[in-house]
Amino acid sequence: xxxxxxxxxxxxxxxxxxxxxxxxxxxxxxxxxxxxxxxxxxxxxxxxxxxxxxxxxxxxxxxxxxxxxxxxxxxxxxxxxxxxxxxxxxxxxxxxxxxxxxxxxxxxxxxxxxxxxxxxxxxxxxxxxxxxxxxxxxxxxxxxxxxxxxxxxxxxxxxxxxxxxxxxxxxxxxxxxxxxxxxxxxxxxxxxxxxxxxxxxxxxxxxxxxxxxxxxxxxxxxxxxxxxxxxxxxxxxxxxxxxxxxxxxxxxxxx
Amino acid sequence: xxxxxxxxxxxxxxxxxxxxxxxxxxxxxxxxxxxxxxxxxxxxxxxxxxxxxxxxxxxxxxxxxxxx
Numbered sequence: 329x330x331x332x333x334x335x336x337x338x339x340x341x342x343x344x345x346x347x348x349x350x351x352x353x354x355x356x357x358x359x360x361x362x363x364x365x366x367x368x369x370x371x372x373x374x375x376x377x378x379x380x381x382x383x384x385x386x387x388x389x390x391x392x393x394x395x396x397x398x399x400x401x402x403x404x405x406x407x408x409x410x411x412x413x414x415x416x417x418x419x420x421x422x423x424x425x426x427x428x429x430x431x432x433x434x435x436x437x438x439x440x441x442x443x444x445x446x447x448x449x450x451x452x453x454x455x456x457x458x459x460x461x462x463x464x465x466x467x468x469x470x471x472x473x474x475x476x477x478x479x480x481x482x483x484x485x486x487x488x489x490x491x492x493x494x495x496x497x498x499x500x501x502x503x504x505x506x507x508x509x510x511x512x513x514x515x516x517x518x519x520x521x522x523x524x525x526x527x528x529x530x531x532x533x534x535x536x537x538x539x540x541x542x543x544x545x546x547x548x549x550x551x552x553x554x555x556x557x558x559x560x561x562x563x564x565x566x567x568x569x570x571x572x573x574x575x576x577x578x579x580x581x582x583x
Numbered sequence: 584x585x586x587x588x589x590x591x592x593x594x595x596x597x598x599x600x601x602x603x604x605x606x607x608x609x610x611x612x613x614x615x616x617x618x619x620x621x622x623x624x625x626x627x628x629x630x631x632x633x634x635x636x637x638x639x640x641x642x643x644x645x646x647x648x649x650x651x
Contacts, residue, residue: 345651355649370650373589373643374617376609382647383616398650411625412645416618483651510651532651 329560331527333505334421334453334474336392340365341522342552343394343507344545345532348484352385354541359389361545362535367391368423370398371413383417394455396423401436403443410447422447423477423509423530424456433483437464441471448472457509460490462497469504476502477509477530480521484533486513492524499525515544515551522555523563584638595636602631604642617646 330337344364349355359367367386386393395413400406403426410422426443428436435458447454453474458464460478468476478498481487488511489495499506508521509530518529529552538544586595588604595603601619610617619626620643626634636642 346649347651349649368651369647371618371645372648372650374608374610374646375648378648381616382649393647395647396650408620408623408625412618412620412643413647414618415625415627416616416645417647530651 341528343530348536357542358545445471460494475505479510481511488517515547518551519555
């Protein structure tokens with residue numbers, strides 16, 4: 329079933345980060361296998377010696393480019409980076425990242441909310457990468473973000489979802505899409521995020537650094553679909569003791 | 584005059600514009616997928632030709648790269 333971010337209708341609930349792929353061919357194969365309609369990019373100093381055009385790969389794959397502000401440690405730098413991305417790529421969508429620490433790459437919530445507020449005022453569709461903090465998520469929604477993207481665990485760590493309780497709280501209160509961003513290690517992590525009610529999953533390293541990226545991309549596609557379908561189907565409650573599914577009536581006496 | 588282009592010191596003519604700084608990076612002339620900040624402020628593509636540089640200014644020329 330389709331969903332929407334800022335009025336944009338999407339079929340796939342998987343957003344692929346393009347970081348970490350060893351070649352453009354590997355990226356193209358993963359894009360096809362995972363079925364993502366949106367792919368993130370970073371903005372960096374031009375390298376005239378770089379081979380091939382990343383943008384051509386993304387255009388050929390038919391995906392929408394979502395620039396990020398990775399590498400920014402202040403609201404000011406993140407805002408300028410978003411403006412550069414808009415000028416370079418002609419999109420007013422931005423995955424907003426404002427990092428507070430270069431070892432954990434955890435977001436700086438204060439700078440993040442400040443940057444989000446200014447970018448929204450400047451006409452951007454802001455998709456913030458945020459801590460898994462329900463209050464920060466609410467603040468981000470309050471300033472006009474089009475989605476909130478809480479982390480499962482630190483970027484590239486592959487530790488999965490460390491606090492599914494917070495993810496549930498964020499999902500319960502948010503009226504914008506909730507996209508689990510960062511920390512996914514393997515397919516079951518993505519499925520768990522979707523079962524917890526996330527509207528989507530954004531991942532990069534779990535696919536790009538897998539031994540077989542295209543195969544893992546397909547696994548992620550299936551996991552996101554399975555997790556979402558299970559969420560919509562409504563799981564059974566957890567019980568401490570068994571609840572027989574075969575009837576106790578009519579059991580034959582055999583001894 | 585001296586202009587810092589992507590962190591490198593460059594000698595450009597005194598009449599150089601942002602467009603000359605972009606060219607110094609080896610970027611394609613059409614500027615597709617490229618954006619420029621001059622001393623931290625974005626300069627729209629249609630203003631590159633007419634935006635004059637001053638000695639000591641910092642130009643950042645960026646493009647999209649792979650990233651999460």
